[in-house]
Amino acid sequence: MFFEGPEKKLELAISEKGPSLRWLGRPYWESVVRRARAEILSSVATASMDAYLLSESSLFVTDRWLTMITCGKTDLVSAVLKLTDSLGLERLRYLVYERKNAHFQEYQPSNFTSDIERLRQAMPGKAFRFGDGDDHHIFLFHLDRPYKPDPGDETLEVLMHGISPEASRIYMTGAVHDLMPGFEVDEHIFQPMGYSMNGVRGSKYFTVHVTPQPIGSYVSFETNCFDCGTDAIVARLMELFQPQSCDVVLFKPQGSSRQVLCAYPLKASFAGTLSCGYEILFSHHYKAQAAPKPAFEITP
Amino acid sequence: MFFEGPEKKLELAISEKGPSLRWLGRPYWESVVRRARAEILSSVATASMDAYLLSESSLFVTDRWLTMITCGKTDLVSAVLKLTDSLGLERLRYLVYERKNAHFQEYQPSNFTSDIERLRQAMPGKAFRFGDGDDHHIFLFHLDRPYKPDPGDETLEVLMHGISPEASRIYMTGAVHDLMPGFEVDEHIFQPMGYSMNGVRGSKYFTVHVTPQPIGSYVSFETNCFDCGTDAIVARLMELFQPQSCDVVLFKPQGSSRQVLCAYPLKASFAGTLSCGYEILFSHHYKAQAAPKPAFEITP
Numbered sequence: 243m244f245f246e247g248p249e250k251k252l253e254l255a256i257s258e259k260g261p262s263l264r265w266l267g268r269p270y271w272e273s274v275v276r277r278a279r280a281e282i283l284s285s286v287a288t289a290s291m292d293a294y295l296l297s298e299s300s301l302f303v304t305d306r307w308l309t310m311i312t313c314g315k316t317d318l319v320s321a322v323l324k325l326t327d328s329l330g331l332e333r334l335r336y337l338v339y340e341r342k343n344a345h346f347q348e349y350q351p352s353n354f355t356s357d358i359e360r361l362r363q364a365m366p367g368k369a370f371r372f373g374d375g376d377d378h379h380i381f382l383f384h385l386d387r388p389y390k391p392d393p394g395d396e397t398l399e400v401l402m403h404g405i406s407p408e409a410s411r412i413y414m415t416g417a418v419h420d421l422m423p424g425f426e427v428d429e430h431i432f433q434p435m436g437y438s439m440n441g442v443r444g445s446k447y448f449t450v451h452v453t454p455q456p457i458g459s460y461v462s463f464e465t466n467c468f469d470c471g472t473d474a475i476v477a478r479l480m481e482l483f484q485p486q487s488c489d490v491v492l493f494k495p496q497g498s499s500r501q502v503l504c505a506y507p508l509k510a511s512f513a514g515t516l517s518c519g520y521e522i523l524f525s526h527h528y529k530a531q532a533a534p535k536p537a538f539e540i541t542p
Numbered sequence: 543m544f545f546e547g548p549e550k551k552l553e554l555a556i557s558e559k560g561p562s563l564r565w566l567g568r569p570y571w572e573s574v575v576r577r578a579r580a581e582i583l584s585s586v587a588t589a590s591m592d593a594y595l596l597s598e599s600s601l602f603v604t605d606r607w608l609t610m611i612t613c614g615k616t617d618l619v620s621a622v623l624k625l626t627d628s629l630g631l632e633r634l635r636y637l638v639y640e641r642k643n644a645h646f647q648e649y650q651p652s653n654f655t656s657d658i659e660r661l662r663q664a665m666p667g668k669a670f671r672f673g674d675g676d677d678h679h680i681f682l683f684h685l686d687r688p689y690k691p692d693p694g695d696e697t698l699e700v701l702m703h704g705i706s707p708e709a710s711r712i713y714m715t716g717a718v719h720d721l722m723p724g725f726e727v728d729e730h731i732f733q734p735m736g737y738s739m740n741g742v743r744g745s746k747y748f749t750v751h752v753t754p755q756p757i758g759s760y761v762s763f764e765t766n767c768f769d770c771g772t773d774a775i776v777a778r779l780m781e782l783f784q785p786q787s788c789d790v791v792l793f794k795p796q797g798s799s800r801q802v803l804c805a806y807p808l809k810a811s812f813a814g815t816l817s818c819g820y821e822i823l824f825s826h827h828y829k830a831q832a833a834p835k836p837a838f839e840i841t842p
Binding site: 345346347348350353354358362368369370371372374375376377378381382403404457458460486487509510511512513514522523524525528531534535536537538539540541542 | 646650658674757758810831834836837842
């Protein structure tokens with residue numbers, strides 16, 4: 243029994259002209275989420291942000307910006323195309339579609355090649371791979387339009403693979419909430435297993451998704467809040483989940499000197515600047531081992 | 543444009559009773575190879591071994607033993623089932639089916655789960671994964687029957703990913719032949735690119751397959767000859783192909799102290815003993831990097 247934890251992700255911002263994204267209302271967002279083959283389970287709001295917990299991950303919406311993250315066998319590109327169609331391409335300030343390499347690509351309804359074929363029909367874009375093709379990597383497609391991110395517009399993703407069996411149920415203890423104190427939290431425990439949470443504070447969010455299945459175990463963490471000590475959060479995530487390996491992905495405005503440290507040994511790192519103004523740092527790390535591990539037996 | 547370099551592999555031995563495998567003749571082997579969706583391109587022989595160069599990799603046959611390696615979109619399980627059907631399961635002393643994780647699993651006609659479903663219908667077996675599921679790994683299925691390999695029955699595989707673009711055409715220079723001097727060589731250069739070679743000396747073989755395509759570049763090396771200085775060969779392979787990462791896989795009789803060194807840093811290693819008497823060491827290594835690498839742009 244397995245579940246595809248590694249996610250697809252959309253982030254976009256729209257111009258100040260025209261209606262707010264939040265004003266579009268819950269039925270609109272339900273229809274967008276449905277297009278991706280997911281549904282809204284619950285929501286929590288601040289004065290400036292609506293945070294939806296989805297059957298497959300999360301959606302955060304402010305007046306002029308959104309991030310949608312979906313896992314499993316979702317079809318996020320269909321949601322992207324619905325959004326760009328209904329918002330109008332001319333209103334977009336930037337759009338980035340990201341996709342982590344899957345554990346079980348053969349069960350996915352699409353791959354990045356077919357994703358970008360569809361996206362390129364709707365908008366001019368560029369596509370990149372950060373990470374070696376035979377190793378952990380993210381794919382990125384972005385609208386090819388100049389944009390200048392605000393100085394504090396930073397996003398951190400920590401994608402953890404091969405979670406310690408003992409640690410995979412740590413979400414039962416409340417330890418995940420404590421990663422970033424002072425956030426209002428919305429969470430869901432899935433049956434037979436799995437955990438999602440959104441935390442919001444003003445226009446800041448953090449989100450954690452846990453896929454504890456022994457085959458393909460995975461945890462993702464993401465935030466746009468960098469005032470809680472990012473290096474300490476990465477260290478705490480490694481301590482909580484003890485992954486076999488992890489990616490650290492940083493989006494930041496071009497020219498920012500921000501770096502994020504991970505204590506695990508580095509296997510590979512990649513850096514690149516997109517024509518939409520963001521600089522991306524991608525690094526893949528692994529847990530050093532003292533002795534050979536046993537083979538994993540696959541029983542019928 | 544890409545090609546699936548990472549291979550599937552069958553190795554089996556039959557009892558001394560009954561006809562020799564070589565005696566079955568070329569038309570028989572042509573039909574076996576066809577069943578895997580490949581064809582024989584050429585062959586070379588010694589007094590004790592026939593070595594076939596295939597459109598997708600290699601087949602080595604002695605009187606009582608064979609190894610068949612296939613890449614691309616081949617269906618090696620169908621060839622396995624034809625062989626076990628025509629030879630008779632009771633004649634098998636051992637059988638091991640191995641499969642490296644693919645670069646492009648979504649384009650494969652099967653995955654290991656469906657492979658072992660088919661194999662288990664024909665024979666009792668056990669299945670294992672060596673390597674983390676989210677990382678480089680090999681799958682192994684073996685006939686669950688006691689066997690005691692000969693002391694010198696050792697096989698080394700070196701599976702190299704992300705080949706240096708400059709090195710990917712090194713096969714034009716003859717450098718591959720020189721890896722193991724004194725072997726009779728049969729080779730084939732594929733159009734528009736690609737290279738396969740078999741080298742034979744008595745009952746010893748070595749084989750090299752090069753997939754130089756920039757996306758999914760890959761080189762595999764395999765031998766059952768350990769008297770040429772195995773550590774030196776691994777070092778020479780790293781020097782020739784400068785892969786981003788590589789697996790070193792060693793099959794040896796249970797209790798053997800044989801080890802193979804790789805100078806690249808170690809990411810993970812696995813060890814296990816099969817009930818058919820072989821001990822397997824699998825290790826994954828990577829090329830250390832001094833600075834972040836640039837993102838890879840994916841053009842339409």
